[in-house]
Amino acid sequence: MGADGKRDAASAGGRTPTRRRGALPAAVALCAVIVVVTAILIVTLPREESGGSELPALADAHGIGLGVAVAVNPLVHDDDYQNVVTGNYTSVTAENTMKWQYVQPERYEFDWSGPDAVVGFAGRNGLDVRGHTLLWHNQQPAWLSEGSWTEAELLGVMREHMDALMGRYQGRITTWDVINEPLVDGGPGLRENLWYQVLGEDYIAEALRMAHEVDPDARLYINEFGIEGAGDKADALHELVTGLLDRGVPLHGIGFQGHFVHGAVPEDMAEQMRRYSDLGLDVTVSELDVRIPEPAEPEQLEEQAREYQRVVEACLDVPTCVNVTVWGVSDHHSWIPDWFPGYTDALPFDDSYRPKPALGGMVQALERRPSERRTGPRP
Template identity: 65%
Template sequence: MAAQRTAGGGGTGPVNGKGVLLAAALCAVILTVTGVLVAVLPEPEQEGHRLPALARSHGIDLGVAVAVDPLDRDRRYRGLVEDHYTSVTAENTMKWEHVQPERGEYDWSGPDAVVDFAADNGLGVRGHTMLWHNQQPAWLAEGDWDAEELSAVVHEHVTTVMERYRGRIGAWDVINEPLEDGGPQMRRNLWYEVLGPDYIARTLYSAHAADPDAALYINEFGIESAGPKADALYDLVAGLVERGVPVHGVGFQSHFVHGNVPDDLAEQMRRYTDLGLEVAVSELDVRVDAPVTDEDLREQRQEYHDVLAACLEVEGCVNVTVWGVTDAHSWIPEWFPGTDAALPFDTAYRPKPALSGMVDALSRRGRRPGPARGARPRPPGAAP
């Protein structure tokens, strides 16, 4: 905090009760100490503590992806989650290789830890993920399947996992990245090769039967701006909706590169809300080329602000989830060498400008508050 001398340079005098009350009511408190005035202004982290209330005032969840080990062992890590977010997503522990590492043998320790933590702290949960071409156990990825057997395996896995957490997980990324990385073709994954393109609808039906109140999502990257891949996913989802398949939302992964955050994100979201679906920014981070400068972080602040603002522009946007708690726990440096600093807290758990950018976006008025459904259980009989 910068210190500033009084204009007259005089000493301190007595402070009466009325003066104390008035000072306490001001946004910036001025303390007179030996002739020096010190402005007590909110620190970025103090600002960040406003995020849960601000998000709820707009009827959205502000989420974060969490890992089990630091959630269990690191008090500071838990504190950042508890103080700044309203929902959590399991970053890895609900993926198939962790939940069912051997056929028919389920490991609930990680998923239970995340769901129990959320329940203890009044947080919503997004489930991530059911069918994905990565992080599959060897018995699944290397199996010699026919359509009947693989269909039974998928149905059993989806049913077992979703029934265990029925009523405790409000939304699931059921289908993850169904299109090729560059799009717009369907990804030739295990499910597509053995079951055909209708594996998506069949899995959504299984998920809906296991938990009729959960919001079922298709989650994809590279759809945040207009282009062939965005159009291909829209056509896929619109076809499912037309058939009456139980799909309730689309997740925009939003792993952005600094300087390339699109300005038509809200427009792309509205395509799906116009179908009667909800949308979420499901995996937000903004990676920066190293070495990272102060100017980069100031610009990243605006980018986080703009993503939150885009969600607030779209009435059916129900969740924004940041993909990781701190830069020390981010997947970015390993997968994208030469980039870093993608999250709102740095490796020392200190808040970065991106945090106040989110506060600024959520501080604006205009959107009518409503229930955030994307991470919380849907009421019985709720329309998709």
């Protein structure tokens, strides 16, 4: 029975006129206590549930990280938002504030307020940080995207940016998405972005080598979507990665973004991950959400829970899968409604930070798989 049902039942009990006159004050007092206690439980239980779960301990038992993408403003100002992060996850990724547009809006002018807030929060709360992202075709400042660059100039700009961003957080951010979404949306070719246009297809190798020079201890990733199931794009990335490794380019992992539509989570995700595990690379699920056509029905949320469970199980089935990161703290902060109108409810917490069945799906995945020693560092 929900909160409204409990309040209705209490009111009905208060109207019953069958008690002896002498017992009425005591009965009324007892009912008042019951109503107050019930009201307290109704108000506080959802907050307590959203504030903490079994997930961090279960993830630690498996030796994997369980992360969440965070936005700066609620991370700084919203206690409930903070409690969901610290109570349910072991790592954070900056959703936007470390992207080029925000961290270097003008050349040589860096805004460290957002990145410092994320890294500082993580440090105070014992959370790991995944760096996102160094090179991407989106969210670039105008001075960069509209500039006219020679090859040498653009390499110099790239090095300046990496020196500043990676150098500032060296030792505190140990995993970086160096290359984000290098392939065209439908696959299989490389995207015609600024870096490709000026530097050619070797820009990926150049960026990875450069990042390794700036921070030799960092784990360097290529992060991509649409590779979670078999297809041309998945094959193209595997071919690209194999070529980089054959040339000795420093690359340590692949991020499977995992932006899924409800009902379309691929069954062969673990198989696709193993292709990179076989190459000696770590893999992560880096940006997990499962969007549902609105309005989301209860049965769809239950099915979504099984989809979240299946994704976490895929990670557990691959020895070098080191992290699963959910892309957003709650549905209120999700990017999905803006980018995919007509879709909603993509995350494990609702607009009011109440846990949804998807959270239980992740718990079940971690509870049902036996713990085993895992290879590679946990980001």
